[in-house]
């Protein structure tokens with residue numbers, strides 16, 4: 001297992017107006033780098049589902065949900081997150097949830113205002129490019 005910094009730099013999750021959360025669908029700790037890039041462009045923070053924390057890809061302090069942090073951002077990106085009830089318990093006060101998941105039946109889409117059905121490895125770079133173009 002790779003070493004993880006418990007204290008990440010940047011906006012604390014509890015104060016973040018934008019959160020980009022990765023789940024087990026991200027596939028590895030290294031792959032969280034692209035979520036960090038996206039969050040950086042939005043002055044946001046990076047969170048994790050318990051799936052990602054259990055894999056050792058993110059520190060427990062980044063976990064969002066019933067046994068993690070309760071957050072209330074304006075925009076919450078859930079990337080490769082299935083949307084288990086325990087995860088949704090942590091984002092009930094999120095204003096706008098945007099889900100990116102390759103399974104169109106993933107539960108997260110029931111909570112999402114906007115959804116992208118597809119591989120995050122295509123969707124997130126496209127979002128990053130769009131953000132850079134609009135900056």
Ligand SMILES: Cc1cc2nc3c(=O)[nH]c(=O)nc-3n(C[C@H](O)[C@H](O)[C@H](O)COP(=O)(O)OP(=O)(O)OC[C@H]3O[C@@H](n4cnc5c(N)ncnc54)[C@H](O)[C@@H]3O)c2cc1C
Nearest residue numbers: 023024025049050051065066067068080082086087102120
């Ligand atoms: C008592 C208890 C407390 C819990 N507390 C928490 C908690 O606080 N927080 C929490 O998150 N969970 C919690 N859980 C665990 C919860 O039940 C789920 O197991 C967990 O949230 C699943 O994490 P996940 O969505 O990342 O993983 P998964 O359920 O494995 O979902 C991964 C998702 O990624 C998608 N995916 C895969 N590859 C890609 C790709 N390339 N592009 C796009 N999408 C992709 C899949 O379609 C899938 O929907 C708790 C469970 C219990 C029993």
